[in-house]
Amino acid sequence: MKQILVMDDEKDIRAFITINLKRAGYRVIEAGTGEEALDIISNNNDIDIAVLDVMLPGIDGFEVCKKIREKNKAMGIIMLTAKTQEVDKINGLTTGADDYVVKPFSPSELVARIDALSRRVDLIKENASTKELLSPPFRMDLTERMLYKNGEPVELTKIEYLIMKLFIENGNKALSRNFILDEVWGENYFGNEKTVDVNIRRLRQKIEDQPSDPIFIETVWGYGYRWRRED
Template sequence: MVKVLVVEDEASIREMIALNLRLAGMEAVEADSAEAALPLLEQRPGCDAAILDVMLPGMNGFSLCETIRRTDQKIGIIILSAKGQEQDKIRGLSIGADDYMTKPFSVSELLARVEALCRRVGRSAGAEAGEQAPASLVSGSFVLDENRRVLLKAGKPIELTQVEFQIMELFFRNPGVALVRERILKGVWGENYFGDVKIVDVNIRRLRMKVEDEPSHPAHILTVWGYGYRWEE
């Protein structure tokens, strides 16, 4: 069963999210603070996804997201906040969140986004368990190991979030092809995703920091101005 952590200090909102997750056939684990959430994240089996409110007592949701990402690149993370400012969305995505939703929100849309995240995590777990043996994708000095869900650069592993890994899959399967932002968005976040296309740009910046020798002068993830991005060996 898919396990989702809900970190929200407002009991009515937390309980409403948890109830709907359970009605959708998932296991919901609740915490009213980041400090209460951290021990829950250490339990096994671990959580497949986490919904983090930004305005928490003590450690806020951004700091919690950063803390989680230091040790777990695979869990799906959705930042949930009443703040709708552009800089808050960019900050949340830049520190490792996979998605960002602004209150008030549609419960059905939140569930759809959670399910999409969990499908990515589930695909990763299935590969690690040996349910499928996909071939590695090779591009120059890079190898995308689809069994371990890791990117190798000259033999050295680069840890990627599930979103980052899927973007790299899309690039490796379309080398030298200019991919419009909307295609990347639909290919990674799904056909029914209606979020801001800027989520692609933020993840590309994050990928360049991990992949490129000089992120400010990328040699592999190239910008196609006014269109999207292209991968070059």
């Protein structure tokens, strides 16, 4: 049974989320502040997914997400936000979140997103037995979950890591945005294709010599992207 951390400063919302997650078969730990959430995580190695409210006094959800990612690249993270501006969604993704849910939300929507994220977490664990993938000048160490370019480590978020793995496994194939969305975020993900584009832009910033003129991640206009490999 997977364990989920729910962080929200409103007790009624935490209780609402907790009840529905327990009904769905998850174990739940609650935190009312960012400080409390970080303390719980530092003392508990069994948390699979964190559900983090963005707007909190003190340490907010973005900062908690960032601190989690500094130490744990495998934990699933979903942001809860009352805002609908694109910049807030991008902030959540760029600090390492896997998904976001805008308040107010239905219990079924949140559970469906957690179920999809849970499967991705399982997939990462299953793939840990494979040692590496090669696409010169890149090497992916699947045990360490690290990407190397010319022998130098490239720091990736969990989503960026999964996108890179999908690309290298499908070298020189045109992958549609919807295919990438389904393979990386899961078929039950409620987001749209812009989520793929946002993460591709950030990934290019990390792996391309000239992100504005990419040579590894090619855009297939009107369709998606292609990983160029010549090995």
